[in-house]
Amino acid sequence: MNRTARSFRLKPLLAPALILIFGILAMYVLASLRTEPPKRTPLPKVRLVETTVVHYDTLTARVVGYGRLTSAQPVNLVSEVSGTVQAGEVPFQPGQSFRRGQVLLRIDDRQTRLNLNSAKSDLLNALANVLPEIKVDFPEQYPRWQEYFDRCDFDTPLPPLPEVADSKLKLFLSRFNIYKLYFAVRNLEIRLEKHRILAPFDGAILSADVRPGTPVINGARLGQIINLENLEVEVPVPTADIAWIERRRPVILSAEGLPETWAGVIRRVGKAIDPKTQTVPVYIGVSANPGRDLFQGLFLRADFSGRTVPHGMRIPREALYQEQYVYLIKQGRLAYRKVEIARRELNSVIITGGVAPGDTLVTEVLQGVTPGMLARPRSTAVLERGK
Helix, strand or coil: CHHHHHHHHHHHHHHHHHHHHHHHHHHHHHHHHCCCCCCCCCCCCCEEECEEECCCEEEEEEEEEEEEEEECCEEEEECCCCEEEEECCCCCCCCCEECCCCEEEEECCHHHHHHHHHHHHHHHHHHHHHHHHHHHHCCCCHHHHHHHHHHCCCCCCCCCCCCCCCHHHHHHHHHCCHHHHHHHHHHHHHHHHCCEEECCCCEEEEEECCCCCCEECCCCEEEEEEECCCEEEEEEEEHHHHCCECCCCCEEEECCCCCCEEEEEEEEECCCCCCCCCEEEEEEEEECCCCCCCCCCCEEEEEEEEEEEEEEEEEEHHHCECCCEEEEEECCEEEEEECEEEEECCCEEEEEECCCCCCEEECCCCCCCCCCCEEEEHHHHHHHHHC
16 A cells, blocks of 8 residues: 555656656767867958059159248448438338339438539539630640530539540649549539438338438438348258259249249358258248249248159158068068168158069058068959959
């Protein structure tokens, strides 16, 4: 009875146990029948880079410098006479432009003009006294001296004295003080001219120290003017670049924000090196384009024409490693090559050897690469994706 009851209690547990055992056996059987998939070998990573094909040609070196435009002929105006300042033909104010020959300022000349007319009167009086004597003693010379007397007046400059070859006539004229009176008149005429300040060139007034009505004395400063016909730029050039400049070729000048360019010529090259910057000043004469003014103090960029390199190639600075090496792509892998450098420029380098024409040269900065690494030109990869 007890055995029968125990058997009755075990029957509900037997079925789940059998199902569990059967499931485990089936799992092992199925696992033994499954085949392992083949393991994939990872493909090597190929670096895509910017490249260019090596090609040698005749190149012109580039030399770039910067400088400020100034007048090559600033002039300080100083009074050589005394008097009261009067207005000229243009307002005497800073920034005012003027043309060659215009009157910039006048200085009261009434006293000098009266002294000049008085001296002319003395000369005419002496000529009037000597003419009758010349008519008697030197009749062949009389018409010339009579004509000269008729040409003299108080409103025009004194004409030059007739030439005298006869020593006796010269002595005769000296006795009547003709030469002394003549040169006294010429001296006052020159002094009268100094009462007008004339513009010696086309230019502009840089500073004005006096105004109309201001009394001035001999030696007083009146102002400063600059010559706009004679402008130049002083460009400091590194000593290493001086030898690369072709001095007979034009220089192209430009200013940031202005569309115009100006042609310049190298006028002279300094003979002293700035000890702080190790540069040599190069002075460039500038010609303004018609219809466009150049301003004093304008900051300009100067592009010099350099010497030619007969067999060279210009590559970007970032293509150079350790100042003398480049990367090539050889049979799909990076190769390290030493190159021959002819010149280093601001953003580029001119090479003349070390790589062969037709080689594929890497032109971008590479980081974390070594020679032998797989690489492809980026342009080739783009073309293949587009097919």
